[in-house]
Structures are given as structure tokens and as C-alpha cells.
Amino acid sequence: VTPRLFTPGPLTTDRRVREAMQRDWGSRDADFIALTAELRTRLLGVVPGAAERHVAVPIQGAGSYALEAAVATLVGPEHRLLVLVNGAYGRRMDEIARRMGRSVAAIDWREDEAVDPARVASALADDAAITHVAIVQCETTTGLLNPVDKVAHVVAEAGRVLIVDAMSGFGALPLGLGDRRIGAILASSNKCLEGPPGIAFALVERDLLAAAKGRSPSLALDLHDQARGFETNGQWRFTPPMQVVAGLVEALRLHEAEGGSEARLARYEGFYEVLRLGMQRLGYPLYLDPSLQAPIIATFRPRPGRPFDFARLHAHLAQDGLLIYPGKLTTEVTFRIGCIGALTDSDFDDLLESVASYDVRTHGVAEL
Amino acid sequence: VTPRLFTPGPLTTDRRVREAMQRDWGSRDADFIALTAELRTRLLGVVPGAAERHVAVPIQGAGSYALEAAVATLVGPEHRLLVLVNGAYGRRMDEIARRMGRSVAAIDWREDEAVDPARVASALADDAAITHVAIVQCETTTGLLNPVDKVAHVVAEAGRVLIVDAMSGFGALPLGLGDRRIGAILASSNKCLEGPPGIAFALVERDLLAAAKGRSPSLALDLHDQARGFETNGQWRFTPPMQVVAGLVEALRLHEAEGGSEARLARYEGFYEVLRLGMQRLGYPLYLDPSLQAPIIATFRPRPGRPFDFARLHAHLAQDGLLIYPGKLTTEVTFRIGCIGALTDSDFDDLLESVASYDVRTHGVAEL
Numbered sequence: 182v183t184p185r186l187f188t189p190g191p192l193t194t195d196r197r198v199r200e201a202m203q204r205d206w207g208s209r210d211a212d213f214i215a216l217t218a219e220l221r222t223r224l225l226g227v228v229p230g231a232a233e234r235h236v237a238v239p240i241q242g243a244g245s246y247a248l249e250a251a252v253a254t255l256v257g258p259e260h261r262l263l264v265l266v267n268g269a270y271g272r273r274m275d276e277i278a279r280r281m282g283r284s285v286a287a288i289d290w291r292e293d294e295a296v297d298p299a300r301v302a303s304a305l306a307d308d309a310a311i312t313h314v315a316i317v318q319c320e321t322t323t324g325l326l327n328p329v330d331k332v333a334h335v336v337a338e339a340g341r342v343l344i345v346d347a348m349s350g351f352g353a354l355p356l357g358l359g360d361r362r363i364g365a366i367l368a369s370s371n372k373c374l375e376g377p378p379g380i381a382f383a384l385v386e387r388d389l390l391a392a393a394k395g396r397s398p399s400l401a402l403d404l405h406d407q408a409r410g411f412e413t414n415g416q417w418r419f420t421p422p423m424q425v426v427a428g429l430v431e432a433l434r435l436h437e438a439e440g441g442s443e444a445r446l447a448r449y450e451g452f453y454e455v456l457r458l459g460m461q462r463l464g465y466p467l468y469l470d471p472s473l474q475a476p477i478i479a480t481f482r483p484r485p486g487r488p489f490d491f492a493r494l495h496a497h498l499a500q501d502g503l504l505i506y507p508g509k510l511t512t513e514v515t516f517r518i519g520c521i522g523a524l525t526d527s528d529f530d531d532l533l534e535s536v537a538s539y540d541v542r543t544h545g546v547a548e549l
Numbered sequence: 550v551t552p553r554l555f556t557p558g559p560l561t562t563d564r565r566v567r568e569a570m571q572r573d574w575g576s577r578d579a580d581f582i583a584l585t586a587e588l589r590t591r592l593l594g595v596v597p598g599a600a601e602r603h604v605a606v607p608i609q610g611a612g613s614y615a616l617e618a619a620v621a622t623l624v625g626p627e628h629r630l631l632v633l634v635n636g637a638y639g640r641r642m643d644e645i646a647r648r649m650g651r652s653v654a655a656i657d658w659r660e661d662e663a664v665d666p667a668r669v670a671s672a673l674a675d676d677a678a679i680t681h682v683a684i685v686q687c688e689t690t691t692g693l694l695n696p697v698d699k700v701a702h703v704v705a706e707a708g709r710v711l712i713v714d715a716m717s718g719f720g721a722l723p724l725g726l727g728d729r730r731i732g733a734i735l736a737s738s739n740k741c742l743e744g745p746p747g748i749a750f751a752l753v754e755r756d757l758l759a760a761a762k763g764r765s766p767s768l769a770l771d772l773h774d775q776a777r778g779f780e781t782n783g784q785w786r787f788t789p790p791m792q793v794v795a796g797l798v799e800a801l802r803l804h805e806a807e808g809g810s811e812a813r814l815a816r817y818e819g820f821y822e823v824l825r826l827g828m829q830r831l832g833y834p835l836y837l838d839p840s841l842q843a844p845i846i847a848t849f850r851p852r853p854g855r856p857f858d859f860a861r862l863h864a865h866l867a868q869d870g871l872l873i874y875p876g877k878l879t880t881e882v883t884f885r886i887g888c889i890g891a892l893t894d895s896d897f898d899d900l901l902e903s904v905a906s907y908d909v910r911t912h913g914v915a916e917l
Contacts, residue, residue: 379790422747
């Protein structure tokens with residue numbers, strides 16, 4: 182039985198997405214070239230305004246590969262990257278750039294604090310060497326939503342290039358370009374797009390990409406060469422995971438049919454409300470201030486003054502085919518429940534019922 | 550309709566492999582941790598003797614990622630890599646190392662010549678700085694089989710580390726370790742293992758891996774850290790393509806059930822014989838000397854003195870759901886037909902019939 186995934190992704194996929202993975206493709210054949218073209222067009226179509234200045238560059242592999250490919254392709258030895266860190270994914274971008282030998286600065290916030298645009302502005306004013314700024318839209322560490330719009334404004338005013346890790350929320354959280362400048366938007370197939378895992382992608386400004394020829398020290402993770410491959414003959418430079426591509430294209434068709442990112446966000450907000458209220462009734466407090474919490478993944482604290490054992494709660498839910506996620510904080514015991522994927526309100530009712538029955542069995546107290 | 554793929558891979562998969570891709574998994578859950586452990590054990594099991602000294606390190610992505618990860622992880626700035634080149638994939642290894650800024654030497658052969666172990670021995674004697682040697686077992690450019698055994702002997706005698714790109718033939722062509730030393734063997738899910746594309750892997754000597762901590766300039770393509778991830782908690786460091794993992798594990802079970810690499814090679818040799826004899830009857834000469842041709846992918850020349858248009862032949866076969874591959878030689882018009890995948894002799898009969906009917910329609914001459 183396919184489990185129901187209450188995680189930040191990979192997540193529960195629609196039956197039609199899985200069925201789209203049931204055939205073989207010639208990786209260099211006309212049918213698959215057409216599918217790849219549809220993929221690239223649909224990825225751009227997810228972000229209003231992206232089609233004008235951006236190029237969609239899918240790459241094989243995990244989401245983090247898109248982060249590394251963006252740094253490798255866009256940030257040269259002559260540049261300096263400022264990374265805004267308030268969780269594990271900001272930290273990862275910092276680590277990627279350092280290992281690559283790039284010049285990096287970082288500003289750290291607590292994991293329950295949003296990035297502060299004013300501090301970014303003053304860091305850019307103080308350090309003229311900074312050429313690029315990287316921010317995580319929604320930190321999967323906690324579910325915290327950073328103010329990308331305001332930071333994009335500050336970075337554009339200062340004439341620097343912004344790189345947005347939009348992994349967690351791409352396809353649901355708003356990220357319109359309009360008159361805002363975002364140099365690169367990075368995400369993956371298996372989050373709010375509800376596709377299978379195996380493909381990451383970058384939407385990169387065409388000018389930045391054109392200027393990046395030969396810059397990446399990596400043959401595999403080079404967004405310029407990858408884009409050139411697509412534009413030369415419509416093919417992937419290296420063997421793509423064809424079944425994953427087919428699943429993702431089907432997922433993007435379903436995304437459009439649902440009404441795009443707005444409709445999807447509305448559905449997730451519905452899940453989040455059911456979850457938040459239900460967990461509140463059961464006595465589990467949200468970790469974040471609600472104003473910072475994105476309806477993507479919610480971090481909860483144990484019930485105050487009650488014993489808590491995540492492994493036992495997880496195992497209890499798993500017996501019902503319901504999978505949740507451990508916390509990722511170093512400082513506090515927490516756990517996370519995802520609000521995304523091809524689920525329905527009744528899946529969340531089932532989850533809350535299972536949490537309640539765990540409480541009963543463990544502590545002899547029903548709280549629903 | 551799923552086409553039949555006569556390519557060097559990705560190739561036709563078994564129905565059971567595709568069915569194994571029909572469910573969702575929690576990427577950090579116990580079931581998937583068990584599946585990952587089975588994957589790593591089975592990958593090692595494919596190569597006799599590998600379980601003693603080697604570690605299986607799967608990584609997300611295309612086969613070329615394993616080449617780059619091996620160079621990044623095993624070849625440091627203080628090392629020097631000798632690449633043996635007689636086709637596009639040897640050339641790719643050379644390019645990967647140069648872009649990474651590693652010290653590289655290359656020996657080139659013609660694309661219809663095998664690597665000559667004596668030239669390797671003298672290059673190693675002449676250049677004491679060389680620490681690593683890279684060879685392609687079977688060049689997908691042509692289907693040429695290089696003498697890995699003899700080169701492994703020469704490299705071990707000279708006290709250097711051998712890296713084998715075994716992409717094309719892993720799971721069919723013999724690559725026993727025995728008393729031979731091979732530092733790293735690189736391959737992917739979608740060739741002779743008959744799995745879906747999306748996973749590459751390296752079998753690396755444990756000692757080499759242990760000495761490689763912190764060497765890779767890439768966070769994503771670091772075999773040491775990837776292996777440490779598996780060994781710490783059984784999980785992938787970054788989101789794996791779970792459906793592809795499930796498909797590959799099913800493919801490895803089928804590989805074992807068939808009788809392992811020997812039985813699979815015997816099946817492919819059968820296909821190759823049907824193909825070779827049939828194409829000979831139709832007048833298409835093999836490009837390589839038959840003694841150099843592996844039964845993986847065969848390169849053919851057009852019929853002497855007859856007009857030839859690959860695009861038309863390809864389109865004609867594609868109408869019958871039969872996909873073949875263009876040549877990859879820069880010097881000559883050729884085309885390639887793969888002999889691997891979940892096919893049967895009758896698929897090759899169908900292919901030959903379609904080639905013959907193309908001849909009839911195009912040139913008015915039946916030659917079967």
C-alpha cells in the first residue's frame with residue numbers, strides 16, 4: 182500500500198502521475214524531445230512573468246544539485262556571495278559555496294526569526310565586494326517563510342543579483358516576478374509541484390546564463406551548458422530519468438488543471454488550518470510565531486509537561502500508513518507535519534485521529 | 550505504447566520493473582531505508598569479489614555524475630590522472646578532470662583501436678607524477694571493448710589507482726576483481742542492469758574512500774560524504790528518486806533470478822548474433838573489427854555503394870515502435886543498434902524485418 186506522506190516532500194503523488202511513469206522512452210527520440218520542451222515551458226509558466234527574461238534549466242538529480250549548479254554557474258572566483266541563513270537550507274547554500282572555494286559571507290538569524298531586509302541592506306552597503314545574495318523562500322527546517330519580496334527589492338536597489346532557493350514552496354507560494362528582479366529561482370520536482378523526485382531545476386535570467394559560459398568548474402552541474410544542450414537539439418546532455426520527467430510533466434498538467442499556484446496554495450492552506458486547529462485541540466503548540474509559518478510544513482512542540490517520544494509517535498502513525506517527519510532543530514525537541522501533496526482534508530482527519538489514539542494508548546487521555 | 554529500444558540505454562525495461570515504480574515512499578522511512586540497504590548490497594553482489602574491499606555508493610542523477618564524483622572524491626590537487634581515450638566517454642572523463650582543475654594527461658587512440666596496455670605501462674614509467682588511471686570498459690561511442698584486465702594488471706604493477714567507467718556493460722560484461730585491484734568501478738541504473746534511469750553508482754575501495762574525506766570540491770558529488778550518510782543512518786543525504794530506486798532494486802532481483810551477469814551476457818550475445826548475422830545478410834558491415842566488438846551496442850556502416858539516410862531509416866523503424874541510435878563518430882557515417890534490455894530474439898527478428906522492408910521501399914530490393 183502506498184503510504185500517505187505528511188512530509189515536506191517527496192510526497193504523496195496523484196495516481197495519474199504514477200501511471201505516467203509506466204512506459205519506456207527513447208531518451209533522444211522525437212517523442213521525448215517534445216516532452217522535454219513541454220516540461221521547460223510549463224516550469225516557466227508556473228512563475229508569472231518568468232517567460233519574459235528567464236530560461237528553465239532542469240537538471241537530473243536532487244534539489245540540492247540545483248543549488249550547487251546555480252552557485253557553480255553564476256558565482257565566479259571574482260564574485261562574492263552573501264548567504265542569508267535561518268535554517269539548514271541557508272546553511273547548505275553557504276557550505277556549497279565554501280567547498281567550491283568561492284568567496285562567501287553569511288548573515289545568521291535564529292531558526293525562529295525571519296530574515297530582516299534592513300540587515301541585508303546594511304550588509305550590502307558595508308561590503309561592496311558582494312555581488313550575489315542567496316535566500317531561502319521557505320525554510321524546510323521549520324516551515325518559516327522569509328520576506329523574499331522585500332529582500333528582492335533591497336538587493337535590486339543595491340544592484341546585486343538575487344538567488345532564491347524556492348524548493349519548498351515552488352508551485353504554491355507566490356513568487357511573481359513582475360518588476361522584481363530575481364536572477365535565479367531554484368526548486369525541484371517533488372515538492373508543491375507534486376511530481377516524483379529525481380529532477381531539480383533553475384529558472385535563470387537569460388543574460389546571466391549567457392555570461393556564464395565556461396564558468397562552472399563542474400561538467401555535470403553547469404546550467405549554461407545544460408541550457409545550451411536543450412537549445413541546440415532539444416535533448417538532455419546526459420541521460421535523463423525519463424519516467425520521472427513523464428511523471429513531472431503529468432504533475433504540471435494537473436497543477437494547471439487545478440488552477441495553478443493560487444488554487445494549490447488555497448488547498449494547502451485548507452490542510453494547514455485543519456492540521457493547526459486539530460493539533461491545537463490535542464495540545465501541541467506550533468513552534469513558530471503563526472505569522473511566520475508557511476502552510477507547507479508545520480513544526481510542533483511536544484505538549485507542555487507531557488512525556489514525548491517522537492520515535493513512538495512516528496511508529497504509531499506509520500502503522501496506519503501515515504508518515505510524518507522528525508524535527509531538524511539542534512536546540513529543541515520538535516516534530517514536523519507536511520501540509521502538501523495529493524491529499525484531501527479527510528487524510529488530515531485520519532492523521533489527527535491517529536495522533537489522538539496514540540495519546541490515548543500512551544497516556545490514557547483522549548483529547549479530541 | 551511503450552517502444553522497443555535498441556539503444557545503449559536507457560533501454561526497454563521489464564514490466565515488473567515499471568510496476569515497482571507505482572508507489573510512494575517516505576524517503577527517510579524504515580521501509581525505504583531497508584530498500585536502500587538492499588540496493589547497496591545487490592550492487593556490490595554484481596561484481597564477484599567486490600564485497601570484500603569495496604563500498605557501494607549510489608548517487609542521484611545521470612551516469613556521468615558518477616564519473617565526476619569519482620574524480621572529485623579520489624583525485625586531489627596533489628594527484629595526476631592519466632585518461633585512456635578511444636571514444637567520447639574517455640574524452641568526457643578527461644574534460645571532467647580538466648574543468649575541475651585537476652592535473653590530467655591523456656593517451657589517445659583511434660575510435661576503432663583498443664587501448665594498448667603496453668603504451669599505458671610506458672606512460673606510467675615515463676611520468677612518475679601520475680597517481681590515477683581512468684579507462685572505459687566498453688566505449689558506447691562504438692561498442693568497442695577495452696582490455697580492462699590487462700590494463701588493471703599494468704596499473705597495479707606500477708602502484709597506481711585504476712578507475713573504470715563500466716557504464717555500458719555493468720551487469721553483463723565480466724569485471725571480476727579477484728586478485729586484481731580496481732580502485733573504483735562506475736556505472737548506472739539504466740544499462741545492463743535494465744533499471745530505469747536516474748541513479749548512478751560507484752563501487753569504491755574502502756581505503757580510498759576513507760582517505761578522501763573533505764577532498765571533493767562539490768557537496769553534491771562527494772562519494773565519501775554520500776557513503777558516510779548511508780553508513781550513519783541508512784539514508785540518502787539528499788532526496789533520492791524513490792521510484793527509480795524501487796525500480797532498480799526490482800531490476801537487480803530480476804538480474805539475480807536470471808542467473809547474474811553470466812546469464813545476462815549469454816542472452817545479450819544471443820541478441821548480438823541474431824543482429825550481426827541479419828545485418829550481414831542485409832549488407833550492412835560492422836564498423837569495428839569483430840574481435841573488438843562487445844555484444845552491447847554494435848556500430849554499422851551503410852551498405853557500400855548504396856544511398857543511406859539515417860534520419861529516414863530511423864523514422865521508418867520508429868513507425869514500428871523500434872528505436873535505434875545514430876552513430877557518434879566524427880569521421881564516418883555510421884549508426885548503432887543496441888543489444889541490451891528486456892527484449893527477446895523475436896524483437897530482433899522484428900527489427901531486421903523492418904530494416905529489410907525499409908530497404909524494399911527505399912531501393913526496391915529485398916535482401917532477406
